[in-house]
Amino acid sequence: MSSTSVSMTVNGQKVSKTVPARTLLVTFLREHLGLTGTHIGCDTSQCGACNVHVDDKCVKSCTMLAAQADGTSIKTIEGVAKDGELHPMQLAFKQNHALQCGFCTPGMVMTAIDFAKNHQNPDEQEIRNHLEGNFCRCTGYHNIVKAISDGTKAMHNK
C-alpha cells in the first residue's frame, strides 16, 4: 500500500504521521488524531458536516486527501473555543438554539466563522446563500441564520 508522510499544524499543534496515501483529511482528523468533532455526513462534499479551515479558508475535509494538507495549518471545531470560553459564534448558536441533534453544527460553525470574517453586516439573504453547502435536517435553518447574524456582529464588536 502506498504511504505518505504528512506534517501539518492542527489547532496550533504540530503533527507528523505516515498514513496510507488514500487517507482523506477528515479520516486523518477523526481516526488518526482522535478529533471527532469534524463529522462525516455525505462523503461527497454536499453537506458541509466535515467543514474545517485549511490556511484560514473553509473547505470540505471529505474531498481532500490528508496528503494535500501537508504543510498547511488546519483549524477544526475543537480549536475554536479559547481558554474554556466559547467562541462568539458558538455562543450565538447556543443562545439562538441553532441546533437540535447537533450533527451538522461543527460544520455550520466553521462555515459561519469563515463567512463572518469576510462580511461585516450581512443581511439574511447573504447568510442563506452562504449556507447552500451546509445541510441541517432538524432546524429548518431559521435559528441558524439568526445565530450567524448575531455571531457575526459579536465577532466584529468584540
Place this chain on the structure above:
Amino acid sequence: MKPPLFEYLRPNTLEEAIAARSAHDYSAVLAGGQSLIPTMNFRIANPTVLIDISRIESLKNLSVEDDQIIIGAMVRQRAVELNNSIYKANPLVRETLEHVAHVPIRSRGTVVGSLAHADAAAELPALLIASGGSVVVQSASGSRIVEANSLFKFHMTTTLSHDEIITEVRIPSLKSDSGWAFQEFTRRHGDYAIAGVAVILNLASTGECTSISLAACGIAQRAVRLEESETLLKGTSLDVNSIKDAALAAKDLVTTADDTHASNEFRRHVLATLLQRAIIQAKSRAGKGW
C-alpha cells in the same frame, strides 16, 4: 468512504509531472480534487497513480494579457471569481463561477480541473465554449493549444491523451460594448445544472445583433455550442419573436435521457426558457459596460 488504492506523487516541477504522466498509462492529475476525489470515493474513477500538481509554482499564474485571461492549472475558482481584473476583462467568468458548487468547494477547486473533468452538466465548459477560449496542453512531445470546441468528448471525458496535462486555460476578454449572461436551473443551489446557458453578444448602434455566441450545459453528453440558434439571431434586432424561434430551435440539441431529476421533455422546455431569459438579459447589458 475511501478512494481506491493509488500511488501518490507530488512533483515540484512541470517537467517531473509530465515525466510521471508519460510513465503511467492510468494516472490522474490532482489539482483541487473537488471533482476527482468524490469521483474516486464513488469508485467511478480508479487511477493507479495520482499526480498532485499543487506544488508546481509555474501553474499558479492568473493574469490578463493581450485581451485574454490566462488561468494556470493550480488557480482556484474562488481566486478567479473575486479578482477584479478578471471581472473587468470578462464579467461572464465571475457570473458563471457563482453557479459552480459552493464557496468551500470553489476555495479548493480549480478552473482547469473542472474543464479537465468535463462533466456534461458543469458550467465552466459552457463558459469556455461561449467565450471561444482554449487550453494549453503539454506532454513529453511538446505543447499544443486545444480550442474549446474540440476539447470535450463526452461526459467526464476530454479528447486529451493519457500523457497530457492542461497547464492553463485562455479565455478572451469581452469587448467593452458586449452583452453577457449565464443562467441555469438546478434542483438545489450549487448543484450541477439541469440546464445552463452562456450568452455573449454584440449589437450595432442600430440595435442589430452583429455577433452572438451561445453554449449550453446539462443537456447532452457534453457542453455544446448552439450554432443554429446563433445563425437565427445574427442580423436580427433580437426582438421577442426572433429570440423565441432561436430558443425553440435549440430544443433538438437536448439528448439527455430521462433521469431522476428531469425528463428529456422537461429539459427541452427548461433550455428554451433559460435561453430566452439569458439572451434578453445579455441584450439589456450590451453597450453599457460594467
